[in-house]
Amino acid sequence: MSIKTRKKKDKIFTLLVMFLSILTILPLFLILLYLIKAGFSALNLDLITKVSRPIGERGGALNSIIGTLIISLLATLIATPISVFTGLFIFEYRKKVVSKILNITVRLISGIPSIIIGIVVYLWMVKPLGKYSALSGSVALAIMMIPNTVTSTVETLEMIPIGLREASLALGASFAKNITKVILPLSIPGILTGVLIGLGRIAGETAPLLFTAFGNPFLNLNIMKPMDTLPLLIYNYALSPFEEWHKIAWGASLILIFIVLILNVLAKWIVSKWNR
Amino acid sequence: MENLKALIQRQSGNIIYRFASIKKLLNFDKILKISLFISAALVLGIVLGFVVTLCVASFDFLKSVGFSSLLKDTWNPLTDEFGASPFIFTTILVSSLSLLLSIPFSLSIAISLSDKKGNKLLQSFLNTSLDLMAAVPSVIYGFWALFTLSPLVRLLQTKLGFAPMGVGLFTAVIVLTIMIIPFSAGISREVIKLVPQELEEAGYSLGATRYEVIRSIILPQAKSGIIAGFILSMGRSLGETMAVTMVIGNFNAFPKNIFSPANTISSLIANQFNEASGLHQSALIFLGLILLVITLLVNLAGAFILKGSRR
Numbered sequence: 001m002s003i004k005t006r007k008k009k010d011k012i013f014t015l016l017v018m019f020l021s022i023l024t025i026l027p028l029f030l031i032l033l034y035l036i037k038a039g040f041s042a043l044n045l046d047l048i049t050k051v052s053r054p055i056g057e058r059g060g061a062l063n064s065i066i067g068t069l070i071i072s073l074l075a076t077l078i079a080t081p082i083s084v085f086t087g088l089f090i091f092e093y094r095k096k097v098v099s100k101i102l103n104i105t106v107r108l109i110s111g112i113p114s115i116i117i118g119i120v121v122y123l124w125m126v127k128p129l130g131k132y133s134a135l136s137g138s139v140a141l142a143i144m145m146i147p148n149t150v151t152s153t154v155e156t157l158e159m160i161p162i163g164l165r166e167a168s169l170a171l172g173a174s175f176a177k178n179i180t181k182v183i184l185p186l187s188i189p190g191i192l193t194g195v196l197i198g199l200g201r202i203a204g205e206t207a208p209l210l211f212t213a214f215g216n217p218f219l220n221l222n223i224m225k226p227m228d229t230l231p232l233l234i235y236n237y238a239l240s241p242f243e244e245w246h247k248i249a250w251g252a253s254l255i256l257i258f259i260v261l262i263l264n265v266l267a268k269w270i271v272s273k274w275n276r
Numbered sequence: 277m278e279n280l281k282a283l284i285q286r287q288s289g290n291i292i293y294r295f296a297s298i299k300k301l302l303n304f305d306k307i308l309k310i311s312l313f314i315s316a317a318l319v320l321g322i323v324l325g326f327v328v329t330l331c332v333a334s335f336d337f338l339k340s341v342g343f344s345s346l347l348k349d350t351w352n353p354l355t356d357e358f359g360a361s362p363f364i365f366t367t368i369l370v371s372s373l374s375l376l377l378s379i380p381f382s383l384s385i386a387i388s389l390s391d392k393k394g395n396k397l398l399q400s401f402l403n404t405s406l407d408l409m410a411a412v413p414s415v416i417y418g419f420w421a422l423f424t425l426s427p428l429v430r431l432l433q434t435k436l437g438f439a440p441m442g443v444g445l446f447t448a449v450i451v452l453t454i455m456i457i458p459f460s461a462g463i464s465r466e467v468i469k470l471v472p473q474e475l476e477e478a479g480y481s482l483g484a485t486r487y488e489v490i491r492s493i494i495l496p497q498a499k500s501g502i503i504a505g506f507i508l509s510m511g512r513s514l515g516e517t518m519a520v521t522m523v524i525g526n527f528n529a530f531p532k533n534i535f536s537p538a539n540t541i542s543s544l545i546a547n548q549f550n551e552a553s554g555l556h557q558s559a560l561i562f563l564g565l566i567l568l569v570i571t572l573l574v575n576l577a578g579a580f581i582l583k584g585s586r587r
Contacts, residue, residue: 020384085315113515204413
């Protein structure tokens with residue numbers, strides 16, 4: 001092969017790769033543009049001050065916004081301590097077989113289809129109690145969140161210089177003091193990043209909530225009762241035949257994607273600040 | 277003399293105080309260790325608990341209908357006919373097709389991102405976009421596809437002489453492809469980064485072009501990791517629910533052609549679980565169990581290959 005054809009081949013390849021790369025991210029911008037176009041006209045005060053209404057009456061998404069906040073934050077409260085402790089366990093006993101099994105388990109949990117989490121939590125909490133509840137939704141989302149936060153905790157702990165741990169242990173710090181005074185304060189930014197990314201992931205989840213939090217057209221603050229979230233509202237309204245509900249769903253999508261993007265940007269910002 | 281006594285008293289008090297605090301710490305030690313163990317046990321128990329729960333809940337179905345339903349193809353809850361084969365088939369078909377479709381795209385973007393001489397600005401733009409694509413909620417992909425993609429598919433269908441439905445297998449495959457690209461591209465990117473730089477440089481120093489370096493050095497080196505990434509994204513697409521449910525058309529039989537409506541296991545569950553009770557619910561849970569077992573196996577395989585490739 002002459003050098004000319006080789007160079008030509010290289011050029012064609014480079015262009016092809018570039019073209020396909022741009023084509024890959026094109027849908028993202030199509031989605032964002034469409035969301036902004038369709039959602040912006042739906043963004044008004046009604047959307048964030050009124051609750052869902054039957055068709056014909058002007059309704060909003062207030063119940064879903066509040067429900068999303070409550071259910072996601074509750075899930076974070078459940079998942080974070082369990083994940084941080086599990087991460088510490090994996091790190092402290094990293095030479096043991098148990099930790100290796102735990103690592104695989106965490107990976108498997110992240111691979112469990114979200115709808116299956118919905119079914120199992122339904123069987124654990126909804127069927128025995130006989131009612132759908134926001135709390136069961138939070139438990140389902142917490143299970144979804146655990147892998148993310150455990151992984152980021154372990155990764156953060158591994159980055160802490162071994163010298164610091166040895167120094168604190170050499171000074172006579174106990175197991176607990178070493179963890180609470182040296183290791184945890186140093187790893188808070190990393191853990192926080194994992195929590196924020198996990199929160200961004202679960203805030204947009206629908207499937208685990210279908211059979212647990214179920215949805216609720218009324219404003220509800222009681223976590224033992226069904227509660228609506230933004231993804232549930234989008235799903236229900238998108239499949240409805242009403243133009244008016246589609247509009248509310250576009251507005252809700254815009255709010256949801258805004259929340260998710262903010263959480264992701266925040267997480268990235270913490271990482272970049274911490275790395276410096 | 278008086279002073280010395282006071283000093284000794286104070287010191288011994290200090291020492292006693294210190295002992296007391298050491299004792300307290302030891303207790304705190306124990307509490308912390310126990311909570312670590314409990315958390316770890318909880319996490320370990322999740323997967324096992326899931327399998328056991330689903331097995332118990334699908335027992336009713338297995339007792340009265342049994343595994344023979346896996347081979348039947350009629351799904352009619354009213355007459356207690358629960359043929360599961362169309363859904364298992366569609367699930368595997370949809371995720372394999374979207375995986376195949378996604379391969380050129382995710383490989384391209386991974387290659388662009390790993391180019392060390394590439395435009396840094398463009399790379400960080402691609403990188404950020406990829407992260408954002410992974411962050412967009414599934415329900416929004418579904419909503420978007422329902423309103424912008426399915427009219428286009430309808431146009432295509434009329435042109436090709438199919439019934440213009442817009443929703444169906446084809447639309448679901450396209451959405452799923454878009455959704456899993458960030459995932460498989462992310463893994464390919466990491467694996468390609470792990471290829472030793474000396475190998476690449478050796479290639480360049482022998483006069484190879486970038487295309488030749490990628491084809492004969494980088495891709496063969498990263499092969500098993502890239503394959504593992506594809507297997508893991510297959511695991512993800514098998515269980516993807518919301519977007520697929522919204523655009524696949526909810527039809528309980530084998531798809532007749534690439535455009536026809538169908539149901540995957542997860543979309544069937546999403547559509548029917550809330551109205552189901554008794555045997556019907558048990559049948560859906562059994563299908564869920566099958567889905568869980570398939571995804572667990574696929575994920576285990578991917579994880580092992582990935583681990584092997586990093587060694």
